[in-house]
Amino acid sequence: MLKQIPVAELQLGMFVHKFEGGWFDHPFWKAKFLIEDADRLAAIKASRVRSVVIDTEKGRDLAPSGATPTEPFAPPSPPAAARIRSIRQRTAVQLTATTPVSMAQELETAGAIAEKARERLNRAFIAARLGKALDVRKVEPVVSDILASVRRNPQAFSGLMRCKLKNEAVFRHALSVSALMVALADRLKLPAQDIHNCGLAGLLLDIGVNYLPQASDPPGGDYRNLEARVWQSHVLLGHRALRNDGDLPQLVLDACLFHHERMDGRGFPQACQGEEIPLVARMAAICDTFDFHLTGSDRTQALDPAAAIAAMRADEGAFDAEILRAFIETVGFYPVGSFVALSSKKLAMVIDEDRKDPMRPVVQAFYSFETGERIRPYRIALAHGNDNERITGIADLTGLDLPDHAQLRELVFLSAYRNHAEA
Known part of the structure; x- marks a missing residue:
């Protein structure tokens, strides 16, 4: 039988069928397991989970009202308490370490x-x-x-x-x-x-x-x-x-x-x-x-x-x-790593998206189709630059004096962000 209970009433010997709340609210990968030790029980109670669903056919049920549990919960040992603090800290990091960058x-x-x-x-x-x-x-x-x-x-x-x-x-x-x-x-x-x-x-x-x-x-x-x-x-x-x-x-x-x-x-x-x-x-x-x-x-x-x-x-x-x-x-319609032709007759590679305008990503220009030569690389945020500069299509690199596609992609990508970091 499945039964939802407050996490404060969770006891050793109970079988957790489901955590109520999101995955980030608790530190466990498995959502179904038997609580067999005090450390794990303490870790659940230290999490942000407020209630759980237990399976009384696979583990202990709540004691009847007024009865005393046969295995009262003992406080965790000092090492366990330290691990619980670590769990709390790690969970907090998971929740706050997703700020957009x-x-x-x-x-x-x-x-x-x-x-x-x-x-x-x-x-x-x-x-x-x-x-x-x-x-x-x-x-x-x-x-x-x-x-x-x-x-x-x-x-x-x-x-x-x-x-x-x-x-x-x-x-x-x-x-x-x-x-x-x-x-x-x-x-x-x-x-x-x-x-x-x-x-x-x-x-x-x-x-x-x-x-x-x-x-x-x-x-x-x-x-x-x-x-x-x-x-x-x-x-x-x-x-x-x-x-x-x-x-x-x-x-x-x-x-x-x-x-x-x-x-x-x-x-x-x-x-x-x-x-x-x-x-x-x-x-x-x-x-x-x-x-x-x-x-x-x-x-x-x-x-x-x-x-x-x-x-x-x-x-x-x-x-x-x-x-x-x-x-x-x-x-993105032009994912990072795509080689594209620009209206200025330049060859460029997409190095970042523009979340507000997916059709006009950030690119790194590095080759001139007009001269047939490499040029000093420069970055263009197509959504925020000259309206005359736009992507005209996927670039055809056939016959160009350039490294193979995979090597070229790595060179352009890494140089773009190395130069950006130094700027």
Whole structure:
């Protein structure tokens, strides 16, 4: 039987079925667990949660009125009390560390988050590759960091992932999709817990590649270059691994299983259509495909971010139209990292969004089409500058004496913010 009680009445031996309030109100990843020690009970009471739902079939019920509990609550030990203070402080930081900041201000933090996240994912993926049970708790803190970064600046983390070369493909993809999922969920105004779970789903969408047969490892490590039958098996392998974890939200399991399905039934593994595909999987399909377009494979050419958006809009019937529209509003019609042609015959790259005018982002001009030469880079806030300067379209870099697209993107992006910081 489920019963809502004030948190002050919570006791050892009770089974927490649900916290009332947002995910940021309590310090626990799992929302369902048995309270077996005084430290955990004290931590719940130290949080901002005011009430919980308990399951009396899985744990203790409230004692009858006037009765004395058989296991009275004992005050936490001094070390536990210190941890409780730490929980309070950490929760306060989570609540206040999402004040909006500029792209330049967030980039250093985003870089540190990405590096820490890469290390955590690396350990988890290696363990999976060795046949060990998946411990999602070891990668879950990554979601909190990414969510806070996206809340401070929606473009910095995913923009950095797009424009940084030294990111192993699997890790970069996981981090990028996680950040895109969080930003999209935020745009769709999903509940706080669902936003968090969307970020976790993004990290784990392709966990199944770590369970592919060792003999199927492709040259260069890009599993998408495998035979289609082998590559597609990663979906069911990943879903089984996550399901065996035993305590993951259904939302995460659905994203893993259905993110390669398409609205018109062209996807796999079940060829689902329309509303048969869970909402989170429709979101994941868009975020995953967008990032896939940016990197390409042996069979497909890597696309400019703006070209990736155009390709997805042109793929009629594949994606949920309303969610795709929200996604474009999230990343911008010209996402960070897009090469664009300007009306002044200059080549530029998008380095930041303009939240009030998405069609006129901030760009860094660095090449003249008229002279065929590089120019001294300069920044243009198109929404606040000369009205005659505008984007005329996605730039074609074919035949230009410039580094390859990925290297050029990193050079322009990092130099833009290095120069901006020094200015």
